[in-house]
Amino acid sequence: MTSPLFETIFLEEGTERLPFTQKVLSRLPGVPVERVDSSADIEERLARTQTDVFGAGKRQLLLSRFRGEFLKKCPGISPGMVCCNYYVVNLIKNCIYDCSYCFLQDFLKNNPVLTAFANPEDLVTELETVFREHPNRSFRVGTGELTDSLALEDVLPYSEVLVPLFNRYSNAVLELKTKSDCVDPLLALPDAKNVIVSWSLNPPVVAELEEKGTPSTHARLTAAKKCFEAGFKIGFHLDPIILHPGWEQAYQKLVDDLFSAVPPDGIEWISLGSFRYRRGLKTVIKERHPETRLFHAEHVPAEDGKFRYLRPLRQEAYDTLRKMIQKKSEAVSVYMCMESKEVWEGVTGHTPRADKKLDVFFDL
Ligand code: SF4
Structure with missing residues (x-):
């Protein structure tokens, strides 16, 4: 039987005998394997052979060996935008989902193979060395x-390696950001603390319409x-906010459903971010997702070169959503992702640098 996920598994030289490769192969029986x-x-x-090369790249799995340093500072900082202290580790490139707004369509256009x-x-x-060498840094x-x-x-079991590692260090927190409902492997792990x-x-x-292949909003909230309930800390990203006729009612219902699923004291933060894109992405989106x-709505370039809704519209959206959230709970931290100082000030009345909670705000 062929896996519906991948048409072929490709093994780069030197990966054949790695224990992780063996685990992956055992989880994808019947998928042709090539060197x-x-x-x-x-x-x-x-x-x-393909017209949609990026889309086809999502259906091939290449197992490779990474030879550089995994840990990187978050590259999200752009001129004029507010970003926070955050690190990234890339274990996978590309995604089985196919959101119309996904920046990977442009970013990975020359190397789309998952x-x-x-x-x-x-x-x-690497991480153990870094965490140990800098015990006072978070x-x-x-x-x-x-x-x-x-x-x-289910197929690429990284959490069973990462979660125990992070749980060993009090100066490290792992964020798993997802639209998935694939949480059983996490729930099987003994400790959720970091x-x-x-x-x-x-x-x-x-x-x-815009998040093809993803589990429904309801399924994500159930996950x-x-x-x-299993003790994990939970965050939410209402991002990208997409303005459409009736957006206020639709987001109000979403906020209601979110708080029905997880009570305020279980929510670490909720981030807000409006739809944004670099110039090159628009052509790709129109080609790959003609129904989008x-x-x-109109978008204009900001200081960082990314196109966004006009500032008053963004500000109104953030203001409205912030109020909806604060009506449910004053205690939940709300922050704005990749936004200018002016927008932060317009919505919150202060610059983020003056916000005591900034150290818990981070963006990807
Ligand atoms: S979930 Fe959507 S936006 Fe995120 S990486 Fe996958 S396709 Fe891109």
Whole structure:
């Protein structure tokens, strides 16, 4: 039987005998396996045979060995934007989901093959060294920069390596950012203390059209509830906020559903971010997702070159959502992702640098 996830598993030289590779192969029985020298071989083949090369790249799995340093400072800081102290680790590149607004469509257009690094033991060694060498520094580390952190957890079991590692260090927190409902592997782990699982959410009407292949909003909230009940810390990203006719009612219902799933004292934070994109992405989105409603409103370039809704519209959206959340709970921290100082000031009345809670606010 062929896995519905992947058409082929490609093994780069040197990965065949790694324990992680063996685990992955045992979880994908029946999927053809091929040896390759590099991802270029697969990309060249896809370019010859496919019209949607990026989409086709999501259906190939390349197991590779990562040879550099895994831990990076969050690259999210752009001129004029507010970002926070955050680190990223990329164990997977590309994603099985296909959100219309996903920046990977442009960012990975030249190397779209879904790639997973099969040497997580090297990551463990690196992180242990860094965490030990800097006992007074806090490390907030996310794995969801270039993928969904949990969508492939059944097949690529990274959490069983990462979660125990982070639980050994009081100066480290792991954030798993997802739209998935694949939480059973997490629930099977004994300790949840240094892990935040965070869900990106949109109202069902947006998710159904713009977030192809993802579990429903309801399924994500059910997964969040399970993780909360198992003792995990929970975060939510209402991001990207997409303005559409009736957005206020749709987001109000989403906020209601969110608090029905997880009570305020179980929520670490809720982040807000409006739809944004770099110039090159618009053409790709229109080509790959002709049915999208993302461009029904006007967008203008900001200081960092990214296009966004006009500032008054963004400010109104943030203000409205913030009030909806604060009506449910004054205690839940709300922050704005990748926003300018002016917008922060307009919505919150102060700059983020003056906010005592800034150290718990971070963005990806
Ligand atoms: S879940 Fe995230 S990484 Fe995956 S397609 Fe959607 S936006 Fe991209």
